[in-house]
Amino acid sequence: MIEIVNLHKKFGTLEVLCGIDLKVNKGEVMVIIGPSGSGKSTLLRCVNLLEKPTSGQIFFAGEDITARKVNKNLVRQRLGMVFQSFNLFPHMTALGNVVIAPVQVLKMKKDEAEKKGIELLKKVGLTDKINVYPSQLSGGQKQRVAIARALAMNPEVMLFDEVTSALDPELVKEVLDVMKDLAKSGMTMLVVTHEMGFAREVGSHLIFMDEGLILEEGRAVDIFDNPRHVRTKAFLNAVL
Amino acid sequence: MQGLIDLVEKYFSISVIKEVLPYLLKGALFTVVFSAASEIIGIVIGLATSVVRVTRIKVLNQLAIVYVDLFRGTPLLMQIIFVYYALPYIGINLPATVAGIAALSINSGAYVTEIFRAGIESIDRGQMEAARSLGMSYIKAMRYIIIPQTIKRVLPPLTNEFVALIKDSSLLSVIAISELLRTAKEMMTWKLNPSSLTAAAILYLVITLPLTRYVSYMEEKLKRSGV
Numbered sequence: 001m002i003e004i005v006n007l008h009k010k011f012g013t014l015e016v017l018c019g020i021d022l023k024v025n026k027g028e029v030m031v032i033i034g035p036s037g038s039g040k041s042t043l044l045r046c047v048n049l050l051e052k053p054t055s056g057q058i059f060f061a062g063e064d065i066t067a068r069k070v071n072k073n074l075v076r077q078r079l080g081m082v083f084q085s086f087n088l089f090p091h092m093t094a095l096g097n098v099v100i101a102p103v104q105v106l107k108m109k110k111d112e113a114e115k116k117g118i119e120l121l122k123k124v125g126l127t128d129k130i131n132v133y134p135s136q137l138s139g140g141q142k143q144r145v146a147i148a149r150a151l152a153m154n155p156e157v158m159l160f161d162e163v164t165s166a167l168d169p170e171l172v173k174e175v176l177d178v179m180k181d182l183a184k185s186g187m188t189m190l191v192v193t194h195e196m197g198f199a200r201e202v203g204s205h206l207i208f209m210d211e212g213l214i215l216e217e218g219r220a221v222d223i224f225d226n227p228r229h230v231r232t233k234a235f236l237n238a239v240l
Numbered sequence: 241m242q243g244l245i246d247l248v249e250k251y252f253s254i255s256v257i258k259e260v261l262p263y264l265l266k267g268a269l270f271t272v273v274f275s276a277a278s279e280i281i282g283i284v285i286g287l288a289t290s291v292v293r294v295t296r297i298k299v300l301n302q303l304a305i306v307y308v309d310l311f312r313g314t315p316l317l318m319q320i321i322f323v324y325y326a327l328p329y330i331g332i333n334l335p336a337t338v339a340g341i342a343a344l345s346i347n348s349g350a351y352v353t354e355i356f357r358a359g360i361e362s363i364d365r366g367q368m369e370a371a372r373s374l375g376m377s378y379i380k381a382m383r384y385i386i387i388p389q390t391i392k393r394v395l396p397p398l399t400n401e402f403v404a405l406i407k408d409s410s411l412l413s414v415i416a417i418s419e420l421l422r423t424a425k426e427m428m429t430w431k432l433n434p435s436s437l438t439a440a441a442i443l444y445l446v447i448t449l450p451l452t453r454y455v456s457y458m459e460e461k462l463k464r465s466g467v
Contacts, residue, residue, distance in 0.1 A: 050369055050372070050373065072372075073372075073375050073377050074375070076372060076373055076375045077374070079373075081370075081373035083366060083369070087367060088370075089370070090389065091392070100374075100385075101376060104380055150373075150374070153375060
């Protein structure tokens with residue numbers, strides 16, 4: 001589904017990604033862990049073309065999306081992204097947030113989009129918040145709206161960028177539960193997270209990144225039970 | 241004591257004010273119409289120019305900067321005189337009313353550009369990223385996500401700018417437009433009594449006070465909503 005080949009990303013002289021190779025198959029939940037500053041978020045943002053890679057290629061469903069002639073808007077329609085800081089549109093209700101892209105980008109009819117939007121908000125457990133503005137929602141509720149908003153575009157892959165990092169601890173679970181359901185439904189997911197319990201339980205694959213490189217890669221449970229790289233061991237010891 | 245009586249007689253003569261009021265009201269109407277028309281055109285110019293400024297399209301951006309610097313950095317009075325008296329030499333003959341609105345609009349557009357630019361740039365970067373990540377084009381993201389949020393934020397400074405424009409429209413008196421100040425001056429010559437100026441000042445206040453009050457109210461509301 002996604003294949004990343006020798007990806008480099010520099011900000012000025014700082015090299016954040018130093019040659020990443022990664023393959024994500026359909027239906028996999030690829031969890032990305034590692035210390036802050038290791039390049040996890042940048043990697044995810046490159047996949048969504050929010051950052052322009054310095055060199056290397058990213059293939060999405062067989063197409064090189066880093067090529068010049070690629071229509072970024074079309075690629076992004078097929079990749080859902082959820083951000084750490086929610087980034088809900090504050091001037092729209094929860095439902096408004098969910099329907100704006102299907103209506104304006106996919107040209108879906110408004111009532112059809114709303115019907116689907118209500119369904120999605122129901123799925124993330126926010127039936128009673130449909131007409132509420134983001135300022136009236138808790139962090140966990142905001143993030144669930146953001147997930148519904150991304151799902152409304154029927155993406156083939158979902159990207160999660162530390163989506164629980166800005167949440168109060170008691171609100172983390174409600175968001176992770178939605179993500180678990182999504183994983184169970186067969187969605188292909190790339191998840192940057194510090195939630196090790198989630199990574200172990202839901203991640204089918206896991207990579208450990210440090211200083212712009214993938215140091216360890218494999219099945220999530222294997223890495224948690226039996227980390228091989230010394231830095232992975234040190235990291236897991238520190239966070240578990 | 242005599243000075244005080246003279247002052248009241250010269251500047252606060254109720255009988256004179258009563259007599260000139262109908263004319264002044266007509267002048268006030270002109271002032272409102274000229275200012276409102278110029279503000280609307282200024283907003284259209286300013287919004288377009290501000291989008292050029294934030295997208296940083298090279299040549300256009302440079303032109304926009306020159307435009308803003310030029311019209312914010314020179315006196316409006318001079319701009320009005322140029323549009324009305326200088327342009328005819330290159331074949332552009334505008335009636336006073338059109339020249340007046342043109343000068344005010346272009347001048348106000350320069351200020352509005354900076355208001356909108358600051359407004360757009362104050363919107364969190366994540367808003368644009370979220371919109372783009374949903375597959376929206378830059379234009380759509382601007383139109384549906386960024387600009388609507390900007391409008392809310394710029395309403396108070398925009399209204400302040402409108403208040404300034406209403407007062408500045410008095411400069412149109414130099415090209416013989418019968419707006420409020422010019423009417424008041426004519427009444428002063430006619431009645432040999434400057435009370436019409438006092439009445440005109442009060443009329444300016446009647447127009448601007450609701451607007452300035454509205455700004456305070458909006459600012460308070462925005463502060464509370466945290467948008």
